[in-house]
Amino acid sequence: MHIGAGHHCVRDLLSFFLSFESSSTSFESTPPSSSSLPKDGSNYFQARYESLLNMYHSHFVTSENEKKNYTGNLKAAIDSFPFPLLPLNCFCFCFIILIDCEHFFVQIHFLFCLSFLFRQIDAFCNELLGLSLSLFSKEAFLSIIISFPLLVFNRNFHCRYFFLLKLPNVSQIFVFRFIEMDHFLKLLPKLTPQLRKGDCGKIAVIGGSLEYTGAPYYAASSISRLGADIIHVFCTPDAAPVIKGYSPDLIVHPGMSASSILPKLPRMDAIIIGPGLGRNPSLWPLLQELFQYVKKEEVPFVIDGDGLWFVSEHIEHFPRQMVTTVLTPNIVEFSRLCKSALGEEDVLKIKNNSQIQHLAAELSRKMDVTIYMKGEVDLVVTPNGEVSKCSTDSSLRRCGGQGDVTAGSLGLFLFWAKKNPGNDWTSAHHEAGISSSWLVRTAGRRAFEKHGRSMNTPMLLDEIPKLVRDVETREMKDIVHTDSSKH
Numbered sequence: 001m002h003i004g005a006g007h008h009c010v011r012d013l014l015s016f017f018l019s020f021e022s023s024s025t026s027f028e029s030t031p032p033s034s035s036s037l038p039k040d041g042s043n044y045f046q047a048r049y050e051s052l053l054n055m056y057h058s059h060f061v062t063s064e065n066e067k068k069n070y071t072g073n074l075k076a077a078i079d080s081f082p083f084p085l086l087p088l089n090c091f092c093f094c095f096i097i098l099i100d101c102e103h104f105f106v107q108i109h110f111l112f113c114l115s116f117l118f119r120q121i122d123a124f125c126n127e128l129l130g131l132s133l134s135l136f137s138k139e140a141f142l143s144i145i146i147s148f149p150l151l152v153f154n155r156n157f158h159c160r161y162f163f164l165l166k167l168p169n170v171s172q173i174f175v176f177r178f179i180e181m182d183h184f185l186k187l188l189p190k191l192t193p194q195l196r197k198g199d200c201g202k203i204a205v206i207g208g209s210l211e212y213t214g215a216p217y218y219a220a221s222s223i224s225r226l227g228a229d230i231i232h233v234f235c236t237p238d239a240a241p242v243i244k245g246y247s248p249d250l251i252v253h254p255g256m257s258a259s260s261i262l263p264k265l266p267r268m269d270a271i272i273i274g275p276g277l278g279r280n281p282s283l284w285p286l287l288q289e290l291f292q293y294v295k296k297e298e299v300p301f302v303i304d305g306d307g308l309w310f311v312s313e314h315i316e317h318f319p320r321q322m323v324t325t326v327l328t329p330n331i332v333e334f335s336r337l338c339k340s341a342l343g344e345e346d347v348l349k350i351k352n353n354s355q356i357q358h359l360a361a362e363l364s365r366k367m368d369v370t371i372y373m374k375g376e377v378d379l380v381v382t383p384n385g386e387v388s389k390c391s392t393d394s395s396l397r398r399c400g401g402q403g404d405v406t407a408g409s410l411g412l413f414l415f416w417a418k419k420n421p422g423n424d425w426t427s428a429h430h431e432a433g434i435s436s437s438w439l440v441r442t443a444g445r446r447a448f449e450k451h452g453r454s455m456n457t458p459m460l461l462d463e464i465p466k467l468v469r470d471v472e473t474r475e476m477k478d479i480v481h482t483d484s485s486k487h
């Protein structure tokens, strides 16, 4: 089959790529220049197709059987693919444009993110097959003009990336993007008959006081709904019966002394301190002992809410090399930390996101700890300067308690992420952070869509089971909008 510059319909193209499936030609990692591009395009397209399929296999398909199924299903789906009769809003194109300046050669890489089609193939619209098509600039820009409004304005699109890149190897970009969309699913542990009680997580939430009983409950409840086995809440004696009354699921320990809490911690897989903790100065010795324990034992550790207030107040005593620890400030808590650690005044007046990101990176470096900064865009910043951003659509309500869900879920995700072989603490922090952000934002958005301004945190929590189920059964339509970069 001859592939001309943009004159073939998508169906023909897909068939064309598939017809090379059994061939053994190896992938050339750099795109050809205009002069080396074969006249009929066959070798180039064949190599591109194979590389993309291989990438797909190595990142999403683990067994040979799955591989066969995937390819078989793909073929069947393509045979019945009704393009161009399919209504345009059933799919979206994602373009990656690669400009090879030397030869003024423009390639357009189409990603067919066909939620409609791909739900049939693998029932998970995050799983994309990238197809490449080389065009010359005239057709390229024509395609952009047609597709850009669809990408930007149609809310049904599940993928809205639009890149203009000058990069030598587009395949790396594909891999990078696909992996990031899949964090949440990757972290969920497989449920097998061999599991014992506790294998999916024994998590401690330290917080809860007379004034604040909701916060530790929200954190603990999110952990429970995500699938941890045992959740312990350590709180003041007057808060204990109230928290217990919210849910028989939680094991509630009254008493906030180090001597009563620390002996119970060796059984815990992750610890979250701060939601609803209160600011009683008598709690500081507990925090100090806890920091030492966490540092020595390398337990996943999240500091949120009033825990961050204590850190700001005693910044000179916050230990270094807390490699397992993530601080989860909102903007007010962040400004307090910046003031005490960096001497920065007036952080609350900063409206520019990149300035906030810059400060978060500085804070992370100075305190030698990971910062998960909550806001319009969530940032995960590690001391080595790596930044992950998550801007998945979220609720428009800023009701109290959403950050407690972030803290709780993050603690559990840290435990799961670190259990994944090959993850060091830095990558575990990024993976867990993105997953937690995605969870809170997506559950919040769903709750907001149902309840509007009456939405509150219990409603967000109620969305979690369905969300987890949707991801697991691969019926999920929401895509994570994330980005990672070196700062």
Ligand SMILES: NC(=O)C1=CN([C@@H]2O[C@H](COP(=O)(O)OP(=O)(O)OC[C@H]3O[C@@H](n4cnc5c(N)ncnc54)[C@H](O)[C@@H]3O)[C@@H](O)[C@H]2O)[C@@H](O)CC1
Residues within 6 Å of the ligand: 211, 212, 213, 214, 215, 216, 274, 275, 276, 277, 278, 304, 305, 306, 307, 330, 331, 332, 333, 400, 401, 403, 404
């Ligand atoms: N139902 C509950 O029990 C809840 C208890 N919470 C707990 O309450 C304690 C104190 O937290 P606060 O946040 O009130 O204390 P802060 O001292 O951090 O906040 C003080 C003020 O800053 C404002 N503020 C807070 N977050 C903001 C944001 N993201 N953007 C702009 N302004 C913001 C608030 O309106 C508040 O008036 C914490 O332990 C926290 O965990 C909260 O988590 C909310 C829910």
Ligand SMILES: Nc1ncnc2c1ncn2[C@@H]1O[C@H](COP(=O)(O)OP(=O)(O)OP(=O)(O)O)[C@@H](O)[C@H]1O
Residues within 6 Å of the ligand: 305, 329, 330, 331, 374, 375, 376, 377, 378, 394, 395, 398, 399, 400, 401, 402, 403, 404, 405, 406, 437, 440, 441
């Ligand atoms: N302006 C915003 N736009 C979109 N999402 C936001 C915005 N601010 C916060 N969020 C989302 O809400 C989550 C909770 O952030 P928030 O700032 O409310 O935390 P918090 O103040 O610590 O909460 P809490 O009330 O539990 O103490 C964040 O992880 C983020 O994803």
